[in-house]
Amino acid sequence: MKRRIITSTAALIALGISATALTACTGGDGDQEGGAPTEITMLVLGDKPTNGRLEAMLDKLNERLVEKANAKLDLFYVEWADWQTQYNLQLLSGDDNVDLITTATDWLYAWENAKKGAFLPLSEDMLKENAPKTWEQVDAAGDWELTKLDNDQIYFIPEDAYTQWTNHGFFYRGDWAAQAGFANGEITKFEDFTTYFQWIKTNVPDAYPWDVAGANEFALTGYLQGHTDLQTIQQITAGNYFPFQTPEGDETDVTSWYMEGDELLAAAELAKEWNDIGVWREDALNYDGVTRELLYAGLTGTDQHHTQTFVGQIVDNMTTKQPGSDPKLFSFGSENGNYFRDIKTHGAMAVSANSSNPEKALQVYDLLRNDEEAYNLINFGIEGTDYVVTDDGKLGYPEGYDSSTDGLGANFWAGRMDEFELPRTSEAPNKDEIYDALDADAKDYPYSTLVVDKTPIESTLAAMSGVLSEYIPQLQYGKFDDPAAAIAEMRQKLKDVGYEDARADVEAQIKAWDEAREG
Amino acid sequence: MIQNRMLLFMCLPAIAFFLLFSYAPLPGIWIAFTNFNYNDGIFGSPFVGLKNFEFLLKSGQLWLLTRNTILYNVAFIVLGNILQIAIAIMLNEVRLKYFKKISQGVMFLPYFISVVLVGVIAFNLLNYDTGALNALIVQTGGDPVKIYSTAGAWPLIIILVQLWQSTGYGSIVYFAAIMGIDKGLIEAASIDGASAWQRIRHVILPSLKPTFIILLLFSLGGIMNGNFGLFWNLVGNNAALFATTDIIETAVYRMVMSQNNFTTSTAVGLYQSLFGFAIVMTANWIVRRMNKDYALF
Numbered sequence: 001m002k003r004r005i006i007t008s009t010a011a012l013i014a015l016g017i018s019a020t021a022l023t024a025c026t027g028g029d030g031d032q033e034g035g036a037p038t039e040i041t042m043l044v045l046g047d048k049p050t051n052g053r054l055e056a057m058l059d060k061l062n063e064r065l066v067e068k069a070n071a072k073l074d075l076f077y078v079e080w081a082d083w084q085t086q087y088n089l090q091l092l093s094g095d096d097n098v099d100l101i102t103t104a105t106d107w108l109y110a111w112e113n114a115k116k117g118a119f120l121p122l123s124e125d126m127l128k129e130n131a132p133k134t135w136e137q138v139d140a141a142g143d144w145e146l147t148k149l150d151n152d153q154i155y156f157i158p159e160d161a162y163t164q165w166t167n168h169g170f171f172y173r174g175d176w177a178a179q180a181g182f183a184n185g186e187i188t189k190f191e192d193f194t195t196y197f198q199w200i201k202t203n204v205p206d207a208y209p210w211d212v213a214g215a216n217e218f219a220l221t222g223y224l225q226g227h228t229d230l231q232t233i234q235q236i237t238a239g240n241y242f243p244f245q246t247p248e249g250d251e252t253d254v255t256s257w258y259m260e261g262d263e264l265l266a267a268a269e270l271a272k273e274w275n276d277i278g279v280w281r282e283d284a285l286n287y288d289g290v291t292r293e294l295l296y297a298g299l300t301g302t303d304q305h306h307t308q309t310f311v312g313q314i315v316d317n318m319t320t321k322q323p324g325s326d327p328k329l330f331s332f333g334s335e336n337g338n339y340f341r342d343i344k345t346h347g348a349m350a351v352s353a354n355s356s357n358p359e360k361a362l363q364v365y366d367l368l369r370n371d372e373e374a375y376n377l378i379n380f381g382i383e384g385t386d387y388v389v390t391d392d393g394k395l396g397y398p399e400g401y402d403s404s405t406d407g408l409g410a411n412f413w414a415g416r417m418d419e420f421e422l423p424r425t426s427e428a429p430n431k432d433e434i435y436d437a438l439d440a441d442a443k444d445y446p447y448s449t450l451v452v453d454k455t456p457i458e459s460t461l462a463a464m465s466g467v468l469s470e471y472i473p474q475l476q477y478g479k480f481d482d483p484a485a486a487i488a489e490m491r492q493k494l495k496d497v498g499y500e501d502a503r504a505d506v507e508a509q510i511k512a513w514d515e516a517r518e519g
Numbered sequence: 520m521i522q523n524r525m526l527l528f529m530c531l532p533a534i535a536f537f538l539l540f541s542y543a544p545l546p547g548i549w550i551a552f553t554n555f556n557y558n559d560g561i562f563g564s565p566f567v568g569l570k571n572f573e574f575l576l577k578s579g580q581l582w583l584l585t586r587n588t589i590l591y592n593v594a595f596i597v598l599g600n601i602l603q604i605a606i607a608i609m610l611n612e613v614r615l616k617y618f619k620k621i622s623q624g625v626m627f628l629p630y631f632i633s634v635v636l637v638g639v640i641a642f643n644l645l646n647y648d649t650g651a652l653n654a655l656i657v658q659t660g661g662d663p664v665k666i667y668s669t670a671g672a673w674p675l676i677i678i679l680v681q682l683w684q685s686t687g688y689g690s691i692v693y694f695a696a697i698m699g700i701d702k703g704l705i706e707a708a709s710i711d712g713a714s715a716w717q718r719i720r721h722v723i724l725p726s727l728k729p730t731f732i733i734l735l736l737f738s739l740g741g742i743m744n745g746n747f748g749l750f751w752n753l754v755g756n757n758a759a760l761f762a763t764t765d766i767i768e769t770a771v772y773r774m775v776m777s778q779n780n781f782t783t784s785t786a787v788g789l790y791q792s793l794f795g796f797a798i799v800m801t802a803n804w805i806v807r808r809m810n811k812d813y814a815l816f
Contacts, residue, residue: 084776092781094557117558215756239773282647283667285757288639353557455554459574462774462783466578469773470758479668479759497577 042100049409096354099361114155119350121153130362133370159347162416165307174326211300223267225333239465268483275478315428337441349414369415396425463497571786607693626687638752743791
């Protein structure tokens with residue numbers, strides 16, 4: 001009896017081992033029927049929500065992903081506190097826990113990270129096999145060209161089928177502007193904000209005309225954009241500043257509005273006038289209030305951000321929180337039509353060079369982007385709880401929903417598609433009108449495919465950043481008694497740290513890029 | 520060796536800690552001399568010599584930053600130690616046990632307040648528009664002061680905040696050292712008719728000398744490292760104050776943040792460490808010349 005028990009136990013163990021071995025063989029990448037689902041982690045930017053809605057959505061989404069691709073998705077958040085440093089550190093660490101990486105060429109260092117080897121080069125076959133729908137759409141639009149380095153490899157997938165406007169402008173109150181004497185409450189010139197600000201200062205003692213906090217340079221760049229024809233080269237930053245521009249019609253003539261011309265002085269003098277009026281707090285540089293919340297509370301007359309924010313958040317919130325405030329948008333550069341259509345790589349998705357399951361990651365991305373059910377889940381959440389579809393086919397929110405606390409926060413900014421986007425009840429009713437008006441004058445950003453090699457000018461850019469971060473904030477907030485002398489001093493310092501060499505280097509690179517493009 | 524087995528055993532965690540977190544990463548310094556990329560890694564990336572140090576020299580600010588950093592640290596070290604010793608001695612003289620414990624606790628508390636909060640408190644006290652200080656000045660008929668645009672005021676504010684935060688905590692070490700003084704010495708002095716001041720002057724202070732020197736040598740090693748959190752939260756991006764408040768860390772943070780370039784920050788870290796190393800070696804050499812027993816090594 002005893003012997004039989006031993007034999008059967010041994011047999012069971014043997015069976016167990018072989019079964020495990022078999023599972024191990026077939027379950028490797030989870031691709032085969034019956035294998036465990038592969039975990040795919042996607043790096044997103046934003047603050048991780050804590051209201052439980054994200055987790056509920058992921059549970060549902062994962063059911064769909066398991067069914068369609070035998071994979072599960074998890075999100076890894078790089079939070080807004082110190083995101084610039086944290087994002088790059090995360091990639092630098094070579095962490096193999098991340099498979100998909102949200103990126104962008106204009107604000108998330110896509111080219112630099114591709115060059116430094118953080119992203120897996122994606123072959124055509126790999127894309128065709130694992131992300132067929134995405135491949136087809138991007139290919140039909142001819143947009144793979146926007147994602148290649150000079151070795152002709154594709155490094156990321158562009159968010160190229162989603163209309164967005166990321167040009168910045170002032171949000172202001174039409175009701176106050178009307179009382180300040182503007183017809184229909186509409187301000188059409190940057191300088192006219194002086195009148196608006198002055199009216200607020202006199203008539204709304206509780207509010208600051210523009211209760212702006214800390215790092216901000218739009219009092220300067222907003223003016224410069226509307227008073228020059230210069231376009232900023234987004235690829236090159238010196239710290240938080242974009243030092244290089246080119247004039248319209250001559251894309252290879254690199255200059256800088258910080259260095260040349262009288263416009264910077266005019267902008268700085270206007271800023272000084274605003275500072276003397278008391279448009280912002282005396283200590284705005286150290287202040288860290290949230291201007292948008294103050295706008296909603298009626299405590300500031302102005303905020304600034306891009307069109308998308310105005311259309312999607314400001315109009316709705318101001319209409320409910322400040323009834324009758326008639327929110328309006330003044331686009332920077334609208335005086336002379338000096339603004340740009342958004343680039344198609346303002347959002348993009350890369351596969352990590354260290355991903356253990358790159359194919360599966362692409363399959364998951366393809367579903368998130370093209371499978372309507374998965375798309376709705378990751379972007380809008382669970383129908384009925386996170387959103388509702390109204391009778392007239394709009395996307396609305398259920399009774400009692402508060403967007404400031406109930407947000408889903410999945411931040412899938414790398415694969416949105418116009419095809420699946422419904423008009424929203426919370427959007428500005430005249431959204432199309434706003435977009436059409438912008439589209440009428442907008443220029444195409446000429447440098448979508450420009451990849452700048454910053455290695456030779458890295459130390460100059462860092463030193464320039466040191467100079468700019470000393471002078472620009474003080475000019476922006478009108479803190480110099482003599483702006484002309486301060487600008488002269490800044491220009492001299494920029495020259496001393498090697499501005500001219502860096503400018504010449506960038507110009508040479510742009511000329512080479514231009515020739516290659518035309519040749 | 521054998522008789523110290525237990526002591527050595529107790530040191531093991533500390534040894535392991537330093538091996539793992541201080542010595543093992545040392546080869547990573549190499550990154551400061553490369554144009555780093557993920558593909559080739561630290562040792563495979565192309566060697567660029569001293570190029571990553573260039574921006575520090577180019578910026579023309581190296582001297583100002585080094586000077587500010589060192590002066591602030593000297594103030595922190597000198598004033599900090601004097602205050603800590605004074606407080607430890609005063610507490611030691613207090614006979615009322617509860618008073619002693621409570622005041623120690625109260626002085627200890629600021630150490631646990633996050634610098635982020637300290638920055639917010641300072642702003643609420645000192646800002647021009649709504650600050651408590653200016654409200655008081657205006658109420659009493661004065662003109663409000665623009666503290667956040669007065670560079671000259673900040674060395675004082677920063678030093679005060681640093682002392683407020685660290686004195687209670689730092690005094691513990693001295694307090695422990697006083698506890699370790701042979702009671703017999705103090706009693707003998709009392710019997711010989713020494714006043715309280717004489718006991719402090721001739722018994723306690725000389726006994727604290729070795730502790731003071733060791734702590735001094737330790738802090739000299741970090742003389743090139745500013746207290747980044749404190750400066751950043753108090754001053755932030757306020758360029759009007761840079762002349763007196765910019766230290767190496769804050770300037771480098773501004774210069775290389777968002778440049779996606781870690782090699783330059785490593786280069787700065789190396790510059791700071793080498794400078795600190797040289798200072799410690801020099802100070803230790805001087806101490807050894809003066810009194811061998813007090814030197815670290």
